[in-house]
Amino acid sequence: MEIRIEDSYRSGRFEEIAFLYAPVGLVVTENRVIRDCNFAFAEMFGYDRDDLKDELFSSLYPSREEFVNIRDRGVNRLRETNTYWDERIMARKNGALFWCRVRGHSFTPDDPLQRAVWSFADLSEIRPYSALTRREREIVSFLADGLTSKEIAQRLDLSYRTVEVYRAKLLKKFGVTNTNALLQALGDIESAHVVNRGAEGE
Incomplete structure (x- = not known):
């Protein structure tokens, strides 16, 4: 990794290290499949980056039902303005639930969930999770x-x-x-x- 950072500074091309080392979770999706994510995103959910690549996003939700329920939230807003954010409950690898702030940008606004990039911020410190059904x-x-x-x-x-x-x-x-x-x-x-x-x- 140090070689990659040095190479980026020598070449003046910072896109890769900016994505990998951003202090907020970043994830690129295709039809709600995780195509890539950065270190902060993987750490937030308790996984290694390689474990999440090409996995369904549904594994990061408290239940399949909640994944389905939230699927279409924001789709119209992304289609109209290509901006969206909300706060939702997500699930870590160990099953612990926590609040996240989620923002999204679609590369395919006519079909917003086809290809998109999302940021995830862990809100645990300011909003502890309270057990709810x-x-x-x-x-x-x-x-x-x-x-x-x-x-x-x-x-x-x-x-x-x-x-x-x-x-x-x-x-x-x-x-x-x-x-x-x-x-x-x-x-x-x-x-x-x-x-x-x-x-x-x-």
Whole structure:
């Protein structure tokens, strides 16, 4: 690696070492298959780089269901503006779950997930993971996005009453009395950070 770094400085070509050594996780995907990633990305998830190449991205999610549920999130925004970011729960190799901030850029905007590059930032230090079921995480994300229980019910194909029951259980679980306090208890999640709101700065 030292030879590669020296060669880059001698030649003035820094693309490779910038990708490999960037202090944020970077990954290049093709149809949601990992084609390459940098050291920070591999370390974040507890793998060696070579172990992740050509692997399905689904292995880095808490469950197959969550991989499917989040698959189309942001596709329209990428198609329209080629900018997207959100915050989501991911899974390390050892099974530990953690919050990540994810940003994306597509090389094929007409088919955004065909070829893309993504950055991943580990938010563990500022947002510790709190144990929630998959459905609870979905509802929290929608609450943070400002949706009402009725709107959440429509999105998740649930009854309004079911969503209200989940919401009440979440408030009780975290010992709070309203949604704002719940989001603060979960690490100050704000709606602008859970789903894309446009061209936020890096």
